[in-house]
Amino acid sequence: MKSLKPMRFFSAIPFTVILGLVFSTGFAVPAVAQQDVPDIGPRLPVVVKPMESHIGNISGHAAEGKSDYRRYCAGCHGDYGDANGENAVWLDPKPRDFTIATFKCRSTLTGTLPTDEDLSNTIARGLTNSNMPIWNTFTKQQRANLVAYIKIFSPRWQTEKAGTPITIPPEPAVTIESISHGKALFTKLECWKCHGPHGEGDGPSAATLTDSKDNPIRPYNFALGKNDSRFKCGSTNRDIYTIFMTGLDGTPMPSFADVIQPNDAWDLVHFLRTLQVNRKGKENEVLSAAHGAIPPYVDKTPAPAPADTKPPGGGQ
Amino acid sequence: MRTKQMLPALSTLLVCSSMMFAGTVSGKITYTGTPAKQKAIDMSKEPSCAKQHATPVLNETVVTGPNNALDNVVVYVSSGAPDDGQVPSQSITYTQKGCQYIPHVLAMHVDQEFEILNDDQTSHNIHPLPKVNIEWNKSQPPGTPPIKEKYDKAEFIPVKCNIHPWMHGWFVVLKTNHFDVSKDGGDFKLPDLPPGKYTITAWHEDYGTQTADVTITGSETKDVNFTFKAKAY
Numbered sequence A: 001m002k003s004l005k006p007m008r009f010f011s012a013i014p015f016t017v018i019l020g021l022v023f024s025t026g027f028a029v030p031a032v033a034q035q036d037v038p039d040i041g042p043r044l045p046v047v048v049k050p051m052e053s054h055i056g057n058i059s060g061h062a063a064e065g066k067s068d069y070r071r072y073c074a075g076c077h078g079d080y081g082d083a084n085g086e087n088a089v090w091l092d093p094k095p096r097d098f099t100i101a102t103f104k105c106r107s108t109l110t111g112t113l114p115t116d117e118d119l120s121n122t123i124a125r126g127l128t129n130s131n132m133p134i135w136n137t138f139t140k141q142q143r144a145n146l147v148a149y150i151k152i153f154s155p156r157w158q159t160e161k162a163g164t165p166i167t168i169p170p171e172p173a174v175t176i177e178s179i180s181h182g183k184a185l186f187t188k189l190e191c192w193k194c195h196g197p198h199g200e201g202d203g204p205s206a207a208t209l210t211d212s213k214d215n216p217i218r219p220y221n222f223a224l225g226k227n228d229s230r231f232k233c234g235s236t237n238r239d240i241y242t243i244f245m246t247g248l249d250g251t252p253m254p255s256f257a258d259v260i261q262p263n264d265a266w267d268l269v270h271f272l273r274t275l276q277v278n279r280k281g282k283e284n285e286v287l288s289a290a291h292g293a294i295p296p297y298v299d300k301t302p303a304p305a306p307a308d309t310k311p312p313g314g315g316q
Numbered sequence B: 001m002r003t004k005q006m007l008p009a010l011s012t013l014l015v016c017s018s019m020m021f022a023g024t025v026s027g028k029i030t031y032t033g034t035p036a037k038q039k040a041i042d043m044s045k046e047p048s049c050a051k052q053h054a055t056p057v058l059n060e061t062v063v064t065g066p067n068n069a070l071d072n073v074v075v076y077v078s079s080g081a082p083d084d085g086q087v088p089s090q091s092i093t094y095t096q097k098g099c100q101y102i103p104h105v106l107a108m109h110v111d112q113e114f115e116i117l118n119d120d121q122t123s124h125n126i127h128p129l130p131k132v133n134i135e136w137n138k139s140q141p142p143g144t145p146p147i148k149e150k151y152d153k154a155e156f157i158p159v160k161c162n163i164h165p166w167m168h169g170w171f172v173v174l175k176t177n178h179f180d181v182s183k184d185g186g187d188f189k190l191p192d193l194p195p196g197k198y199t200i201t202a203w204h205e206d207y208g209t210q211t212a213d214v215t216i217t218g219s220e221t222k223d224v225n226f227t228f229k230a231k232a233y
Helices: A004-012 A015-024 A062-077 A116-125 A140-153 A176-188 A237-246 A262-275 A282-289 B002-019
Strands: A052-055 A058-061 B023-032 B074-079 B092-097 B100-102 B105-109 B114-118 B124-128 B138-140 B147-149 B155-160 B168-174 B179-181 B187-193 B196-204 B208-216 B221-223 B226-229
Touching (some): A062 A140, A176 A282, B023 B208, B187 B196, B208 B226
Parallel strands (some): B092 B114
Antiparallel strands (some): B074 B179, B074 B196, B124 B155
């Protein structure tokens, strides 16, 4: 270690100083190669934090999750968490790659890490339309240990904290106006470009979609399910609200958190439920009461006069 | 220890003197061979964009100019110039207009803030696909404020809009302030290079990378030209 010190001091001398010295002494020698030499030798040991998880009053520890991971998860997710388990080639959609630490089901904003509870819920819930089953055979403690264990695969967990869960205001009443506004948003936000005009997953861009690893991915078909229909990240209205606001990272589904207000998101939830035509629920009851027709949305709030006028059509 | 204390003062003095000798590397990017014909984009599924273009827009993977000029090549100093960590203060923008990204390739410094704008009458989703930086995916309907973002690691990041599958672009995040993107006939210019030995790298999204070594001794302008071999398919 001692012998390293003078080296370090030397490399700390700013480039400009060396350069300046060269010039002040009158020699037009091209720049010193010093800074081109990388730091040679073994890397300094990285201090690895033992991974933990905290869900309610339960604490999970990575070391205790290892055996369950290797028995139940590694077959698909791989021994190294890189989604290269022996079954992975046969699966579509592909298993999650824990080395990237990008997760679909989060209560946190897009681009942030999920909370321990989000991950534990995903294990318990499973992921519909995929090979990830409902792991309701695990105890809460086992899930907490597994959540801690999968964190060892990505360095993001060493340096980053989980995002802050979004706040979800109470759900307003389901009304035909709410459904009508939701429909207007579904149109304006181009949801139908992927999910299709009737929510059947057959929009004009649907066939082009790929996930972040370039594997083809299908948009969700809302029309298929019945009363027990599940979405990727849950089955309640709150879960659907969360999906809008956080997006499903790693997939084409973006976050709308910056562009729609909480009430808009609830209206979208209410409209979306009407696309689940076989589902018995408040939304479809309200729609039948209106004889199955969604009236056109009338914006009752006085819109502030837009400063910029719409550009005229035609080439510019 | 005393020498160490004197260093800042000494370096300021010498930075000033070295600034007097600031060379420039400039040149032209060209290609040989026949580039693949760029496909015309069918925007009929998005009429609000289609009507903004009198003639169909071509795919921008390879953009050429007269005399075999090649645009959208990122030219940067990949070694020799120490990154001073100074993040450029000017704001840079990435605009979605007519269902295209303008510019097609946005080069920036690590940690430099950039703004994403939607000038269209349709919603877009901005979905950069980084591997070392953090991935996010945001919706941007018409009339919403710009999205401000930055990346903290150097990377070549493809960008796409999942709603409009023909939209492709790049964020090129670099650990240097000495970069340029060839445009309007393949020209590029890297000014303000103090005397020294540099490696200049040119990157094209389809044709790969090339490097050239150059030595700046004073305040001269050195010509460095890059020629890429066009892919015929």
